[in-house]
Amino acid sequence: MKTIELTEKEYWRTLRKQKKIKLREIADLLKCSIAFLSMYENDKTLMRPEAINQYKDFIQNK
Structure with a gap:
């Protein structure tokens, strides 16, 4: 299986x-x-590291 x-x-x-x-x-x-x-999720722009951490925390803890 692949x-x-x-x-x-x-x-x-x-x-x-x-x-x-x-x-x-x-x-x-x-x-x-x-x-x-x-655009961030589709790799067309960058985001500040603090914002990336908030993004991940929100998803992880919801």
Whole structure:
């Protein structure tokens, strides 16, 4: 059986979707746009390390 390897961002996006967390919830916490978070998850922009930690903490602890 073939193993699928996820990048770190793919892992967090998948976990967020499994937990049914909307980008809006995280955008409100980080005070940024949904579009910005979407671009981050799709590797089209960078985010501050502190914001990345808040993003991960929110997903992990929800």
